[in-house]
Each structure stands twice: as structure tokens, then as C-alpha cells.
Amino acid sequence: MSFFSLFKELFQNLNQQRLRSFLTIFGIMWGTATLILLLAFGTGFRDQQVLNMRGMGDQLAIMFPGRTTMPFDGYGIGRPIRYKEADAKLIADQVSDIDVATPEYMRSLEITYKEKKRNSSVGGVYPVYQELRNTFEQKGGRWLNERDQEERRRVIFLGNRLAENLFGEEDPLGKTVMVANTPFKVIGVMQEKIQNSSYNQQDRDRSFIPASTFSVMMGTDQINNILYVPSDPAIAPAVMDQVYEVMARRHRFDPKDRDAIGIWDTNEFWAFINTIFLGINGFLGMIGFFTLAVGGIGVANIMFVVVQERMKEIGIRRSVGAKGYHIMGQFFLEAFVIVGLGASMGYVIGYGLIQAMQNIPIEEFVGTPYFSPQVGLIALGVLGFVGFAAGLLPAWRASKLNVVECLRQ
Known part of the structure; x- marks a missing residue:
């Protein structure tokens, strides 16, 4: 048939x-x-x-300071660990499998434009921070650059919702806002992005200034966090172990003491x-x-x-x-x-x-x-x-x- x-x-x-x-x-x-x-x-x-x-960043690890929970080399427990900018450079130099490491200052400050006021988590960051945290600018604006950092310029990059709350329908680019009673020029506004997690405040409500400007303005060289990216996500756990060893030598704590510093490795999330x-x-x-x-x-x-x-x-x-x-x-x-x-x-x-x-x-x-x-x-x-x-x-x-x-x- x-x-x-x-x-x-x-x-x-x-x-x-x-x-x-x-x-x-x-x-x-x-x-x-x-x-x-x-x-x-x-x-x-x-x-x-x-x-x-991805709103947090791609394959990113964030280091937070903590307190020791183990005695080590004559030091007792409960000792706070504090970061400085040199720590970020030390990690980048001594851990070969880290592509980039950068410090981050952070403080909640009042930002004012005319009669409008908002509290914002102001970050003092380096230009590389943009690529790590996917904080890209809207058309017409720009992100912080190396000259801003070198010359300690008083320029500020605003989160999109913070800009909307301060300026409404007005274009914020080129305008001056007061950050803790210090004038800053707005150079850019962040593109809207989806972000369901953060370690202080969502980026749409934050603002960013050069790290050098933040350090001088606040009179401190003590940073809040260190961000780094391993060269390969598959070796992220091994890189984390190396980071603990490097920081333990510098700050004199037991490298097995995981409470001395906290590391949020987003590679684990992936x-x-x-x-x-x-x-x-x-x-x-x-x-x-x-x-x-x-x-x-x-x-x-x-x-x-x-x-x-x-x-x-x-x-x-x-x-x-x-x-x-x-x-x-x-x-x-x-x-x-x-x-x-x-x-x-x-x-x-x-x-x-x-x-x-x-x-x-x-x-x-x-x-x-x-x-x-x-x-x-x-x-x-x-x-x-x-x-x-x-x-x-x-x-x-x-x-x-x-x-x-x-x-x-």
C-alpha cells in the first residue's frame, strides 16, 4: 500500500x-x-x-570589614578590621587571578537642590567602578573619569530616581547640588536598570563622587568596601581563599577566621x-x-x-x-x-x-x-x-x- x-x-x-x-x-x-x-x-x-x-554586577565579589573571632599571634578576639585604599592595591598585586580590585568609600549624606532634600548613600569610587557595577550614564551625561580623580573635582553622578526626586522634569546636567553643604556639579544620571539586591542602597537612589574628593572632603582614608573580579568564575572559591590569606597577613588575623572579613561572592549566586x-x-x-x-x-x-x-x-x-x-x-x-x-x-x-x-x-x-x-x-x-x-x-x-x-x- x-x-x-x-x-x-x-x-x-x-x-x-x-x-x-x-x-x-x-x-x-x-x-x-x-x-x-x-x-x-x-x-x-x-x-x-x-x-x-546583573544590576549588582557581573561575577563580582564584595568585601566587607568585620571582627576577629579567633585569637591570633597575641591578639584577642573582637578586634575590628578596617580597610584602606592600599588594601585593594595589595589584593590586585598579590592575587594573580584577580582582574581588577577597587576601593569604595560610602556614607549617607544629605543632598540638596533648591528646597528639595534627599538622603543618599554617597559613594567615593574610582572610574573602573562603572564597569564593575553596571552604572551606565543616560544620553548627554558622563561617568567619573581619571581627571576627576586626579584633580579631586567636585563632580557628582546621580542615580536616576534620586535625580527625579531632586529635579523633577528639570534637566539635572550641569546643575549644582549641595552635598553636606559642599557644592557639586552634576555630570551624569544613571540609566534605569533592574536591581533586586544591594549592600546598602539601590543604585537608583545613590550618588557617586571621585574617591579622592570623598577622602579629602571627609578627612579619612578608611574605605568601606573592596570590590574585585576573578579572572575566571570557575576559580572564584580558590581566589577567595587567597584573598583571606593576603588580608590575614596584612591585618594579623587567622586566615581561617571568615568573620574577620566578609566576602559576598556573586559567582556563588550564578x-x-x-x-x-x-x-x-x-x-x-x-x-x-x-x-x-x-x-x-x-x-x-x-x-x-x-x-x-x-x-x-x-x-x-x-x-x-x-x-x-x-x-x-x-x-x-x-x-x-x-x-x-x-x-x-x-x-x-x-x-x-x-x-x-x-x-x-x-x-x-x-x-x-x-x-x-x-x-x-x-x-x-x-x-x-x-x-x-x-x-x-x-x-x-x-x-x-x-x-x-x-x-x-
Whole structure:
């Protein structure tokens, strides 16, 4: 029997049992759409969390001063560890696997423009800070540069919400604000960015001035934090151990005393993200798989009924020379066509639902679902398995039927 004849006969059978065919195809269609939608949500949620974390910076580690909890070399416990700018340079020089290390001053100060006042966490930073923390400027403005640092200029870069609170609709560029009663010229405003974590205040409410200006203005060389980036995220734990050893030698504490200095390594978050979302997407995929499997069971049941109804046809074909694998191939093909019809409609419906959800305001919380090639391939693989499983037993049973028993029907 030719492929054309097989398809013609298949569609004639589907047409004769419209309700049964519709329900069978609907089960596959709904299962496919559910699988695609769940996988798309899982992918969108993962990407949104990654985007949120990028607001802190890429592969960044932040060092905070602490207190010793172990006696060491004649020193008791409870001794505070304080950083200076030289500590950042020492780490960069002595830990070869660190690409960059930079100090950060920080203090909550009042910023005033005309009658408006806001408290802001003012950071005294070096120009490299921008790349580490993804604090990029809006069009027309600029970030702090080396000349600002060298000449101790009184210039300030504002977070976008801080600028909005102080200036409203007025353009802040070039205007003068008072920082703790000291005039500063606004040189830039930060682009809006998604940020769901911080270690003092979100960057949209912060402001930044040159580290040299901050040190002179506040009369201190004691910094608040040190930021560094390992050359390879895979070796971040080893780099952290080296940092503890370098700082322990300089500040005289036991390198095993992890409370002497605190290190927030965001690389650990990336590893956590990969693990947790692998589990989440696996869970969502299993829900979609079981939903689709229900449709596959429906296909298998229908194919068993079809085999029973067409026993005489099978007997006639076998009696005129058809082999068992011919019969098996015919029923396999029919099962895959049914699954293919339902899957095609499921793909269209799933894609349509994903597109319909693009404008729903849920991005900040769970991300926006999107149809990726990965989602499509996973769904295709699951559908292939379901089609194979749904057609195997009915097709095998049809191929093993006794010719005489079939002709008796």
C-alpha cells in the first residue's frame, strides 16, 4: 500500500469517527500547548532573575570589614578590621587571578537642590567602578573619569530616581547640588536598570563622587568596601581563599577566621541560579510531560480500538502477502499522524499564548515567557517519545494477530 493510500485511509477513518478523533487530537494539542507554555515561563523566569542580579554586577565579589573571632599571634578576639585604599592595591598585586580590585568609600549624606532634600548613600569610587557595577550614564551625561580623580573635582553622578526626586522634569546636567553643604556639579544620571539586591542602597537612589574628593572632603582614608573580579568564575572559591590569606597577613588575623572579613561572592549566586532553575524547569517540564502523556494514553487507547475494528482488513492484507512489519508500520504511521496533528495545533496555540502574555505586567516578578529554540526542541523530543510510546503496543499487537482469527471477524 502506498503512502498516499495510507494517508487517505487514515483521514477517512478520522472523518468517520469525528468526535473520537477530535477528543484524541485535542488531548495531544492541549498537552503540547501546556508543555510549551510551562517551559517558556521557566526560561523567562530564569532570565529575569539573571537580569536582576546583573544590576549588582557581573561575577563580582564584595568585601566587607568585620571582627576577629579567633585569637591570633597575641591578639584577642573582637578586634575590628578596617580597610584602606592600599588594601585593594595589595589584593590586585598579590592575587594573580584577580582582574581588577577597587576601593569604595560610602556614607549617607544629605543632598540638596533648591528646597528639595534627599538622603543618599554617597559613594567615593574610582572610574573602573562603572564597569564593575553596571552604572551606565543616560544620553548627554558622563561617568567619573581619571581627571576627576586626579584633580579631586567636585563632580557628582546621580542615580536616576534620586535625580527625579531632586529635579523633577528639570534637566539635572550641569546643575549644582549641595552635598553636606559642599557644592557639586552634576555630570551624569544613571540609566534605569533592574536591581533586586544591594549592600546598602539601590543604585537608583545613590550618588557617586571621585574617591579622592570623598577622602579629602571627609578627612579619612578608611574605605568601606573592596570590590574585585576573578579572572575566571570557575576559580572564584580558590581566589577567595587567597584573598583571606593576603588580608590575614596584612591585618594579623587567622586566615581561617571568615568573620574577620566578609566576602559576598556573586559567582556563588550564578552557580545557585543554574542549579535551582535546572530543577524548576525540570519540574515544570515534568508537569507538561505528564499532561502530554495523558493525551498519549488517549492515542494508544484509540489505536487499540482501531486495531480491533480493522481486524478483517488486517487479515485480508496478511493473506495477500503483507508482512507483520508492514502492518506494524501502518499503525505506527497512523499514531504519529494523529500526534503530529495535535502537536502542530498545540505549537500554534502555545506560541499564541506566549505572545499574548508579552504585555501582561508580570516581568518584574516572574519574567516574560518566550518561545526559545531550546523550548521547541524539548517539546519536539517529548512529542516524539509520546508518539512512539502511543503507537508501539497497538502496532505490535496488530502485527501479531492471527490471520485466520482476523478473517473470522
